[in-house]
Amino acid sequence: MSATDDLSGYLIAPDPSARRLTRAVRGVDHEGRESEIAVVEERPLTIFLNGQEIVTAMTIGDYPEYLALGFLRNQGMLQDGEAIKGVDYDDDLETVVVRTDGQTSYEEKLKKKTRTSGCAVGTVFGDMMEGLEGVRLPEVQVRTSDLYALAHRINQTPSLYLQAGAIHGTVLCKGAQPLVYMEDVGRHNAVDKIAGWMLSEGAEAADKMLYTTGRLTSEMVIKTAMMGIPVLASRSGFTAWGVEIAQQVGLTLIGRMRGKRFMCLSGEERLLRDADPAAVPEEARKSGRKGAQG
Amino acid sequence: MSATDDLSGYLIAPDPSARRLTRAVRGVDHEGRESEIAVVEERPLTIFLNGQEIVTAMTIGDYPEYLALGFLRNQGMLQDGEAIKGVDYDDDLETVVVRTDGQTSYEEKLKKKTRTSGCAVGTVFGDMMEGLEGVRLPEVQVRTSDLYALAHRINQTPSLYLQAGAIHGTVLCKGAQPLVYMEDVGRHNAVDKIAGWMLSEGAEAADKMLYTTGRLTSEMVIKTAMMGIPVLASRSGFTAWGVEIAQQVGLTLIGRMRGKRFMCLSGEERLLRDADPAAVPEEARKSGRKGAQG
Numbered sequence: 001m002s003a004t005d006d007l008s009g010y011l012i013a014p015d016p017s018a019r020r021l022t023r024a025v026r027g028v029d030h031e032g033r034e035s036e037i038a039v040v041e042e043r044p045l046t047i048f049l050n051g052q053e054i055v056t057a058m059t060i061g062d063y064p065e066y067l068a069l070g071f072l073r074n075q076g077m078l079q080d081g082e083a084i085k086g087v088d089y090d091d092d093l094e095t096v097v098v099r100t101d102g103q104t105s106y107e108e109k110l111k112k113k114t115r116t117s118g119c120a121v122g123t124v125f126g127d128m129m130e131g132l133e134g135v136r137l138p139e140v141q142v143r144t145s146d147l148y149a150l151a152h153r154i155n156q157t158p159s160l161y162l163q164a165g166a167i168h169g170t171v172l173c174k175g176a177q178p179l180v181y182m183e184d185v186g187r188h189n190a191v192d193k194i195a196g197w198m199l200s201e202g203a204e205a206a207d208k209m210l211y212t213t214g215r216l217t218s219e220m221v222i223k224t225a226m227m228g229i230p231v232l233a234s235r236s237g238f239t240a241w242g243v244e245i246a247q248q249v250g251l252t253l254i255g256r257m258r259g260k261r262f263m264c265l266s267g268e269e270r271l272l273r274d275a276d277p278a279a280v281p282e283e284a285r286k287s288g289r290k291g292a293q294g
Numbered sequence: 295m296s297a298t299d300d301l302s303g304y305l306i307a308p309d310p311s312a313r314r315l316t317r318a319v320r321g322v323d324h325e326g327r328e329s330e331i332a333v334v335e336e337r338p339l340t341i342f343l344n345g346q347e348i349v350t351a352m353t354i355g356d357y358p359e360y361l362a363l364g365f366l367r368n369q370g371m372l373q374d375g376e377a378i379k380g381v382d383y384d385d386d387l388e389t390v391v392v393r394t395d396g397q398t399s400y401e402e403k404l405k406k407k408t409r410t411s412g413c414a415v416g417t418v419f420g421d422m423m424e425g426l427e428g429v430r431l432p433e434v435q436v437r438t439s440d441l442y443a444l445a446h447r448i449n450q451t452p453s454l455y456l457q458a459g460a461i462h463g464t465v466l467c468k469g470a471q472p473l474v475y476m477e478d479v480g481r482h483n484a485v486d487k488i489a490g491w492m493l494s495e496g497a498e499a500a501d502k503m504l505y506t507t508g509r510l511t512s513e514m515v516i517k518t519a520m521m522g523i524p525v526l527a528s529r530s531g532f533t534a535w536g537v538e539i540a541q542q543v544g545l546t547l548i549g550r551m552r553g554k555r556f557m558c559l560s561g562e563e564r565l566l567r568d569a570d571p572a573a574v575p576e577e578a579r580k581s582g583r584k585g586a587q588g
Contacts, residue, residue, distance in 0.1 A: 022534070023534040025532075025534055025537050025559060026559075027549075027557040027558060027559050028557070028558045028562045029555065029556065029557050029558075030438075030554055030555050030556045030557075030571045031571055032567065037557070039531075039532060039533060039534045039537065040533050040534065041533065041534050041535065042511060042512055042533040042534065042535040042536070043535075058511065058512060058513065144324075164531075165531040166509045166510075166511075166530065166531030166532055166533055185509075185511060185533060215460045215479075216460075217336060217352065217460075217479060218336055218352060219352065236460065237333075237458075237459040237460030238319075238333060238460055239333060239334050239335065239336040239460055239479060240316070240317040240319055240333045240334065240335050240336065241335065241336040241337075242336070243319050243333065255321075260324055261323065261324050262323065262324045263321040263322070263323050263324075263331070264321060264322045264323075265319060265320075265321050268322045273326065277324045277325055
């Protein structure tokens with residue numbers, strides 16, 4: 001399974017040759033041989049909501065506007081229907097400012113919280129869980145033939161993941177078609193960039209699926225649910241709480257998806273098993289990705 | 295390479311059978327077979343510094359006191375020589391309060407920052423880089439025979455990593471001896487728990503090495519340098535900025551260490567190549583760990 005250049009159907013595909021995303025680093029291997037290795041970049045990006053500094057994220061640096069929008073949306077700091085006046089990225093200052101019409105409810109809350117406890121860092125997690133209350137995802141059938149086709153296609157798509165490693169990818173898909181493939185050093189940045197793209201495009205969520213190379217932790221499951229996407233699949237493992245939340249919101253959750261193998265942790269009744277696993281080839285060892293753990 | 299029960303020389307080793315760390319989760323595989331899988335837990339833990347709420351971390355839940363101490367230390371919120379009066383963990387409230395004699399300089403700074411910008415979230419990263427200024431690690435030789443021996447020994451040690459996956463491990467080592475092996479859902483929690491242990495025990499740093507399963511990003515390199523440990527090795531990849539910071543502070547950095555292979559990115563001149571790579575066996579496929587990516 002080697003990378004092909006067939007990018008048909010993609011709205012956004014990775015661009016592993018982009019100049020700013022990797023740097024040549026000199027290394028010496030176990031036999032003392034010197035070599036130059038293409039290594040992913042990592043840059044700070046400070047996100048502001050109106051006049052409020054929110055967080056500094058470490059990112060490869062592509063799509064800063066989508067990252068900022070998606071981060072604020074997934075943290076519950078931007079609500080549905082909040083009118084976004086502008087998203088301004090400053091390359092030199094390494095900042096993105098998201099501007100809304102008037103103050104957001106989050107800024108109001110932050111002020112109150114800051115007055116009472118002097119700090120707002122701890123609120124983020126509570127806010128995310130709060131945003132999840134009452135969420136029930138639409139019940140959609142998932143064809144295992146689509147799952148296999150997607151995993152195969154995504155593994156063959158040229159990416160920083162295949163070329164340089166030490167990075168995570170998240171792909172927004174519809175049926176057997178990958179649509180938007182984002183990568184980043186943090187697995188959360190990749191999913192936030194997808195959320196930012198969806199918000200900008202007003203994309204429908206109910207007919208989509210999310211595929212990620214990262215683990216299915218509580219935060220990843222919460223983000224997918226907040227985005228309204230009913231299916232989440234990964235080649236990696238999962239945590240107990242991730243599984244519990246998926247069951248609670250009706251998210252179809254599939255982990256350890258490699259070659260013909262997968263494990264369905266939630267939504268088994270929505271799987272349409274229309275593919276014969278015996279006909280699916282084992283994953284070639286080389287698509288086990290380069291130092292991508294972490 | 296299967297797990298052995300030889301824990302000689304370890305001061306703290308993983309306890310994969312501990313009741314609270316994993317939960318049995320029901321899954322259905324690609325062939326429709328049901329099974330019960332041991333899956334790692336993930337719990338929120340809110341860390342306070344005196345009266346100040348600092349952060350809510352997601353953790354497997356062991357060693358909460360070390361996690362809190364190490365987190366505060368690695369973020370530069372607790373300085374060297376700050377007198378720690380107590381570390382109180384409350385299991386029901388899922389909180390740890392670290393108490394110092396009098397207010398810390400961080401609390402002072404936080405108040406000022408909160409007054410001026412209304413929020414302190416964004417300061418954390420800046421503080422970490424600030425703490426690094428002028429840091430120059432001691433120059434120590436690293437034997438490749440020790441590197442190989444450590445990787446082999448750590449791979450054979452029973453762990454949540456081998457048993458359940460979806461988790462990261464960090465091991466404090468001296469020569470060829472692993473001493474303290476911590477695991478957690480977040481790779482940063484594992485290294486923070488090591489930092490907390492070192493702070494509690496007043497452990498020497500200059501003669502130690504850190505081995506991690508996670509990627510060598512800027513934050514991981516900064517934390518190791520802040521802890522005063524001169525060598526960092528990983529089975530995973532690295533980022534350009536991680537390599538740059540390692541060179542800047544004189545940290546010996548080794549990545550992609552699997553079987554006989556490794557790549558030295560910084561401190562090549564301090565490697566003592568006393569092992570013949572040809573004599574080191576390739577890593578058995580099964581020690582490629584269960585869904586640990588992420």
